[in-house]
Amino acid sequence: MTQTIKLAEYLFKRLKQLGVGSIHGVPGDYNLTLLDYVEPAGIHWVGNCNELNAGYAADGYARINGIGALITTFGVGELSAINAIAGAYTERAAVVHIVGTPARASQDNRLLIHHTFNDGEYRRFGQMHAHVTIAQTSLRDPRTTPAQIDHVLQQCIIHSRPVYIEVPVDLVGASVAEDSLSTPLQIPNAIHTPAHDQALQKVFDRVYAAKQPIILVDGESRALNIVEEVQQVVEATKWPTWTTTFAKGLLDETLPNVHGIYQGTFDSQEAQDFFNGSDLVICFGPHFSSTNSYSYTSIPKAELTISFSDTEIKLGNEVFRDIPAKHAVALFLKQLELSKIKSYSPYPTLFRPAAVQFSSVHSDGAISQDKLWGLLSNFLEPGDIVFGETGTAGYGSRVMPLPKNTRLFTPVTWLSIGYMLPASQGAALAQRELIAKSRYHDLKDARTILLIGDGSFQMTAQELSTIIKENLNLVLFLINNDGYTIERCIHGLNQGYNDVARWNYLLTPAAFGARDDTFTATAKTWGDLEKVLVDERLVTSKGLRMVEIFMDREDAPAGPLLKMINAQKEAEQRAAGNA
Amino acid sequence: MTQTIKLAEYLFKRLKQLGVGSIHGVPGDYNLTLLDYVEPAGIHWVGNCNELNAGYAADGYARINGIGALITTFGVGELSAINAIAGAYTERAAVVHIVGTPARASQDNRLLIHHTFNDGEYRRFGQMHAHVTIAQTSLRDPRTTPAQIDHVLQQCIIHSRPVYIEVPVDLVGASVAEDSLSTPLQIPNAIHTPAHDQALQKVFDRVYAAKQPIILVDGESRALNIVEEVQQVVEATKWPTWTTTFAKGLLDETLPNVHGIYQGTFDSQEAQDFFNGSDLVICFGPHFSSTNSYSYTSIPKAELTISFSDTEIKLGNEVFRDIPAKHAVALFLKQLELSKIKSYSPYPTLFRPAAVQFSSVHSDGAISQDKLWGLLSNFLEPGDIVFGETGTAGYGSRVMPLPKNTRLFTPVTWLSIGYMLPASQGAALAQRELIAKSRYHDLKDARTILLIGDGSFQMTAQELSTIIKENLNLVLFLINNDGYTIERCIHGLNQGYNDVARWNYLLTPAAFGARDDTFTATAKTWGDLEKVLVDERLVTSKGLRMVEIFMDREDAPAGPLLKMINAQKEAEQRAAGNA
Ligand SMILES: Cc1ncc(C[n+]2csc(CCOP(=O)(O)OP(=O)(O)O)c2C)c(N)n1
Numbered sequence A, B: 001m002t003q004t005i006k007l008a009e010y011l012f013k014r015l016k017q018l019g020v021g022s023i024h025g026v027p028g029d030y031n032l033t034l035l036d037y038v039e040p041a042g043i044h045w046v047g048n049c050n051e052l053n054a055g056y057a058a059d060g061y062a063r064i065n066g067i068g069a070l071i072t073t074f075g076v077g078e079l080s081a082i083n084a085i086a087g088a089y090t091e092r093a094a095v096v097h098i099v100g101t102p103a104r105a106s107q108d109n110r111l112l113i114h115h116t117f118n119d120g121e122y123r124r125f126g127q128m129h130a131h132v133t134i135a136q137t138s139l140r141d142p143r144t145t146p147a148q149i150d151h152v153l154q155q156c157i158i159h160s161r162p163v164y165i166e167v168p169v170d171l172v173g174a175s176v177a178e179d180s181l182s183t184p185l186q187i188p189n190a191i192h193t194p195a196h197d198q199a200l201q202k203v204f205d206r207v208y209a210a211k212q213p214i215i216l217v218d219g220e221s222r223a224l225n226i227v228e229e230v231q232q233v234v235e236a237t238k239w240p241t242w243t244t245t246f247a248k249g250l251l252d253e254t255l256p257n258v259h260g261i262y263q264g265t266f267d268s269q270e271a272q273d274f275f276n277g278s279d280l281v282i283c284f285g286p287h288f289s290s291t292n293s294y295s296y297t298s299i300p301k302a303e304l305t306i307s308f309s310d311t312e313i314k315l316g317n318e319v320f321r322d323i324p325a326k327h328a329v330a331l332f333l334k335q336l337e338l339s340k341i342k343s344y345s346p347y348p349t350l351f352r353p354a355a356v357q358f359s360s361v362h363s364d365g366a367i368s369q370d371k372l373w374g375l376l377s378n379f380l381e382p383g384d385i386v387f388g389e390t391g392t393a394g395y396g397s398r399v400m401p402l403p404k405n406t407r408l409f410t411p412v413t414w415l416s417i418g419y420m421l422p423a424s425q426g427a428a429l430a431q432r433e434l435i436a437k438s439r440y441h442d443l444k445d446a447r448t449i450l451l452i453g454d455g456s457f458q459m460t461a462q463e464l465s466t467i468i469k470e471n472l473n474l475v476l477f478l479i480n481n482d483g484y485t486i487e488r489c490i491h492g493l494n495q496g497y498n499d500v501a502r503w504n505y506l507l508t509p510a511a512f513g514a515r516d517d518t519f520t521a522t523a524k525t526w527g528d529l530e531k532v533l534v535d536e537r538l539v540t541s542k543g544l545r546m547v548e549i550f551m552d553r554e555d556a557p558a559g560p561l562l563k564m565i566n567a568q569k570e571a572e573q574r575a576a577g578n579a
């Protein structure tokens, strides 16, 4: 006789098997009974303040943990979260979006229940989610439910992209066959074919012939699960290596041949010359969006590039399909003959990101963008997870040299502001869980650090309360530069629409329930900042700590933003001159 | 020669003509230049903290003002707001959602710019919006732009439902023909036909024959723009009249024949008997969703009902199409011969909502749901706009007797919690603008009052800062009952997922930038509440005032919630007994 199990139990057991330790979300009438099964499955429930925040948190959790999950309620809940799901799709976070939907009877009878459009049409929200997820399933029949769940979850992990599961409230306790649970879900192995060898051969021909080869690591490497292999390639070849913005923090930046982000036309002339002078670029996990490629200026020439992406190797314009990246890079690593490759000696002089010292600033000088990020990097420790939110923080923090095993998240492609505060909540939680499972770089302790502008903070500020409630180890640096400075750089330097309401930011932890002894501090000068950064309460305390850093509203970090804001200022001066 | 005008000028002039005095939204890279034209068009720009909140605010604004508008940026902004647009669709608020999109060149070249999915597909977000808007337009060609804009705006006002306009950033300053602007946009007049007279004749046959006729006013009456006419019908016939939840606050409840909400099986036996004993129900603007109809129990029998909806009159199962409600009700009113209708004398004894007096409670007794709402109703003044958020507040406040010209918003169908705080911001702003234009019931002053639970408050709390920034006249009563009590009523009375983080709610105004002298107060007992409600600072001061009312987490107002929570408690006791 088939062993059975309740549908909800099946779902959560599968998620647990895949490594989901916590689920984010918000309750609602159509998911309450489903929620009854979360904690009994040994999964921690994190109730967020709202669904968008829950979606962002699940994404942050997934980027650290490998996979995350979100539960919302029909219509109102799922649509509130859809922008977060879109971001997870774009930047490849494996988020399982589970929606509690009305009973099948209500749906079939087109009942005019709440959270519908009062028109009997129940399929809209699923259709909308099809645009932002890699696979969807609407559970209707207990016989096929396990297979449906397994299918979408497998798609989720194969593609590292969100999926969508509708669970009608009347099916939560339905009996389903348990047997498939005994076979763990996994990404299917690649089937090796002679075509793979042929492709690799062509790759090696190019690799062994290269006179000035370099490596460019991009951020889809994480989704493709090739980070470790790529790290080994970088270590073995000792070739000059850059990352994109998306990949910064995936590689060990303390290696002497890792040079931080290649910034295209914004990089030093020296780096540009070397990059452009190379005759071969090995590129892993390419994701060439405008932001991630410095407006396309950091993309290597196609004809000089070998790239490893989802299931393809590209050699110039030649595409070898159906060679999954994991398999391809493993083969590459195994077959690579180091004796045949270019060995750089002496190693070329190439810039590497470096910390800035406080000795280089005046202690009563106002804090400015040019040195803040380099100074802040002294604060980083191995194992930290750093979030630099879209805005001056996200651009500024790209130049920070990172200790080992430090992850950094900065704007890549979706760039939805407000994302990083809840995402840091999810990431900090995943970090803590991994530490507890002794799966976090042998560390017993680590922090999550959020660098965020005032405008972005206002978007999702209430999620601070979840950080507090969950007692997560998080240091928040708030950049108070009186509004949307990054937008001032782009357009409307002095327009009112780039202002934001003036908050008392350091009161927010207390308002959101923080303990009285929660550390908060203000820094207006370099001296203030220096003192704060070594303050015992900041350095050694756990839980939330918050520092407000004041900066000029028309100050921007070096790179694209500074270029834009200078152009705006010049235009203003010209206009003033003409007047 | 054709006079021309810039596209953005055209759009905002049209909105201004339609009565849009303020636009809500959030800036973004693809709408910045568009925003340059808002204030010069004489329209106030309200930058909200995030796009969902901006959407909610635009909806609240539209429900008071008749029409509202929202500007977001491509992808991240518009998807963040989509749940608000869905709510506006469901409950018929005329919200114009304008999205600043990438330049046509980027779109046509499928450029991998930020806020896309990095796959060159630009049409997704428009497709998603087609599910939640009544009309959509993607501006591409300056020659047809005015007609496209006019078409969707007309659909918006005809249906009182949201529409969607995509403005590519490179078209903002394009020259378009100005001439159509001289013809105001309006809802086309009905074309009278003999079929209308025939339908009306049938209506009158039933009306004149009725022995116990009653009137049921529902909330789509506002969208159909028939509220004034309905008011006149109610006054002229003097028939017993009830509203639905959706319509409460549309009619003058001080009239002796207006009996508040008909609550179906939750109403008094007396009311049920009279309602069910009637042989004719004239129903205006029906919207029979589960929540709005007390689980369908307040819906009158179809064969005894004459209803006026969008463009139809329904007489039992007979449907007369293409008789727009405005036209139909106007004809009805004009042709109605009062001498022929049932005149109630003596007028039957039927319950009318009444205030509760403080003399009926003990001053040191804890505040409880059974009397709170009746007591709070003493606080209301003519012209107030009252929001009772989904939760115990939304159910409890339904029983409050309303002074003249007082609008009340409580859960109807979409029921997205977090809606009402930003919506009250939008409504308060519309209220102030109408007062300034002397178009608000001859009042020089009026308040917006928000009744909201702790859980709902947490969803969109930051929008308090916009209320503060705009210095809106708003009194906020926060129901602190330690979590999602309405959900505890439905399921999971003691489950952790129905808890919320414990905030220091009264610190939030200060955190969000309120002046030091902002009035805040706590009420735990009836005595506290009595004192607070007459406190000069609450009553006479302007701007934001906030009162936190503590209540038991397992207390619910009479009606469906109380019934459910009692059932849960009994089930718990049974379970405990069995254990
Ligand atoms: C959801 C969303 N809305 C709007 C935008 C457009 N946008 C990008 S950055 C930004 C301002 C960020 O300002 P802030 O966080 O204060 O950082 P700053 O540059 O001032 O340091 C805005 C509004 C966006 N990217 N995402």
Ligand SMILES: Cc1ncc(C[n+]2csc(CCOP(=O)(O)OP(=O)(O)O)c2C)c(N)n1
Binding pocket: A026, A027, A028, A029, A051, A073, A076, A077, A080, B389, B390, B391, B392, B393, B415, B416, B417, B418, B452, B453, B454, B455, B456, B457, B479, B481, B483, B484, B485, B486, B487
């Ligand atoms: C966006 C959204 N998410 C979730 C829900 C489900 N839901 C309905 S009411 C409610 C709780 C409201 O609690 P609170 O505001 O504290 O009011 P109370 O009943 O406790 O007075 C929830 C979570 C919803 N309606 N909308």
